[in-house]
Amino acid sequence: MTTDNNRKDFPLLQQMDTIYLDNAATAQRPSCVLAAVQEFYEQKNANPLRGFYPLSLEATESYQEARKTVQEFIHAKEPEEIIFTRNTTESLNLVAYSYGLNFLKEGDEIAVTIMEHHSNLLPWQMVSRMTGAKLHYLECTSEGELTDEELQKGINERTRLVAVAQVSNVLGCVNPIRKITEMAHRVGAVVVVDGAQSVPHMPVDVQALDADFLAFSGHKLMGPMGIGCLYGKRELLEKMPPFLTGGEMIDSVHRDGAVFAPVPQKFEAGTVNAAGAVGLAAAIRYLQEKGFDYIQKKELELTQRAMEGLGALPYVHILGSKDPANHTGIVSFTIDGVHPHDVSEILSSDGIDVRAGHHCAQPLLEYLGVRSSTRASMMFYNTPEEIDALIESVSTIRRRMGYGE
């Protein structure tokens, strides 16, 4: 087991006296991210993209450098294909409002997987209501697998858009994006990938995946809150109308109309979150220094340990794949006879922070016949001792709830 001390990089992890296992909700931030944000405000603070004086130009340069860092990180062809948003939710809404409402119509189909986070479902329910396009659910096996048969049935000549998470925030399973983009492109559909849970944990190459859009949040990959990204292929972004209108996103405005700025500015209305973008770039550099080989190895070891320990308890049921490698550090489970809210309260009283509920994926839980679950989600900075404490605490819960074991 790798026991490196990554925690020295995280001021909050060093101070807190609880065990943080809610990383899929939001990660902790290393001091280099906090320093990058502070440095921006202390040394470069001016409204970017507006002024011609040195400070504003410096702010602009930092902001555009951050765009380049994101571009290289996810292997986009050009920096202009990266749009800064507030988070995954806003990125997906941008695609729904700008692409969905304008390019879909009655008779078309939108294929969405049953395991989507509400952020990659509600926007498509809205597009379906507004355009008359039909929503089709791609169902998975209880292990989270989207079978070829299910994909072939659901991605057909009527399909115009497929919405799919690369990694489920409940099951942690990795979906076959490349296969899906091939099938979708064969019928002329675009693929919108929710990368919120994949981008922080595995190398993502949008060109190799041939994804049309990819959304993710900064805060889940140790960047600041309030900054997110949307990747889109340039030819798609160029034909899409703006999502939000106002300052910053125009070339010129006249009494009876406006000429919009080129991409990506067309989609970044109002003063941008330059400090957030700079902080996100610092988080990406930090991740790159650790390296995904190391990160994935460490997170797999932790997941294996958690699944073995929890799986040995007969009344604990782990959702999703039996293979820890197909969990991306996410272990959701139920305990016979104990509500997940009670589970998380008891864990909390033992100093363990986990998430309980429907994890914003109610259709998946309904489909699996589980009303809610408890989710422990790991990051490479967690330790084997923390996982052992989780297992130990879980093993006492039924007894503490008045059961005999």
Ligand code: PMP
């Ligand atoms: N998609 C997935 C798969 C997620 O896990 C989350 C966050 N729980 C989101 C979308 C939404 O992310 P945000 O709240 O940062 O917009």
